[in-house]
Amino acid sequence: PLPHAVAHTIDHTQxxxxxxxxxxxxxxAEAREHKFATVCVRLPHVPRAAHNLADIKNEVGIACVVGFHEGTYPTAEKAAEATKAVAEGATELDMVLNWPLLKQGKYTDVYHDILAVRRAAPAPKTKLKVILETSQLTRxxxxxxxxxxxxxxxxxxxTSTGFNGAGASIENVRLMKEVVDLLANGCKVKASGGVRTAENAVExxxxxxxxxxxxxxxxxxxxLTGNALRPNVSTTTAGGY
Structure with missing residues (x-):
């Protein structure tokens, strides 16, 4: 694949x-140079990121994490965080699903938790991504x-926060894709956690x-352009993203 095509799929994460x-x-600055899809940051950094990228806001979005990274914050807190993030310039939200509730089979509670954030940041103005934390879940x-x-x-x-166990796997990405394609509502899949090489990304x-x-x-x-750093040069965050 062409480097710029891959770059357009990357949420450049800190x-x-x-x-x-x-x-x-x-x-x-890196997102501007490479035309990444977004920069993905925590809430305190949204205003600075939005300011830095204001002149190209239609090219590079601002993604903000919500309920990060445990996912167990009260729903009202997640919704308030979403509202504040959008007000300060976020164009996309990456919220952590309440996966302990999911594991207990409390699907209605999980649904309403997500829906509260969706209502706080309606489509199509804001894109909403829901992090499952696949490392903690069964198939x-x-x-x-x-x-x-x-x-x-x-x-x-x-797939993942990058802060709790293993990150994205090919198997889980395929499975998630299969589910959303069956439901046919236009939902897509984001792979995150441990994607550190061109080979990983393309896979x-x-x-x-x-x-x-x-x-x-x-x-x-x-x-992808043949100008890579050597593998022993770390470019990952503390979260292993």
Whole structure:
């Protein structure tokens, strides 16, 4: 695949709790250079990211995590976080599903948790991605989580936070894609957590992902153009994104 086509699928991610304003400036400069889909940051960094990318806001979006990374915050807190993020310039939200509730089979509660965030940030102005945290779920729970997210009007189901166990796998991306395609509401799949090389990224896209979450986006694009850093140079965040 062409490097620019892959770049357009990448949410360029900086979710380290210790990230500085300078880190966000660098993230935005890299996103501007490579035309990544978005920069993905925590709520305190949304205003700075939005300011940095204001002149190209139609080209590079601002994604903000919600209920991150445990997913167990009260629904009202998630909705309030979503409202604030959008008010400060977020164009996309990556919320963490309440996966402990999902594991208990409390699908109605999970549905309403997602729906509250969706209502706080309506489509089509804001894209909503729901992080399942696949490392903590069985195959059947991944199917259920994907279906509930889709029914609650999510734009994407997403594999992982990158802060809790294993990240994206080809198998899980394929499974999530199969579920949302069966429901046929237009929901897509985002692969995140551990996607650090061009080979990883291309594999995820071939498996059915439409978006990639990665802190190694620059290196992924450079690998595709033959200008990569050597593998021993770390480009990942504390979360292993």
């Amino acid at each position: 979710l380290s709790p210790s990230a500085t304003s300078s880190d966000i400036d660098t993230l935005c 059947d729970e991944i199917i259920a989580g994907s279906a509930v997210s889709d029914m609650a009007s999510a734009d994407y189901v997403k 995820m896209l071939k498996a059915g992902a439409d978006r990639i979450g990665a802190s190694a986006g620059v290196n992924i694009v450079k690998e």
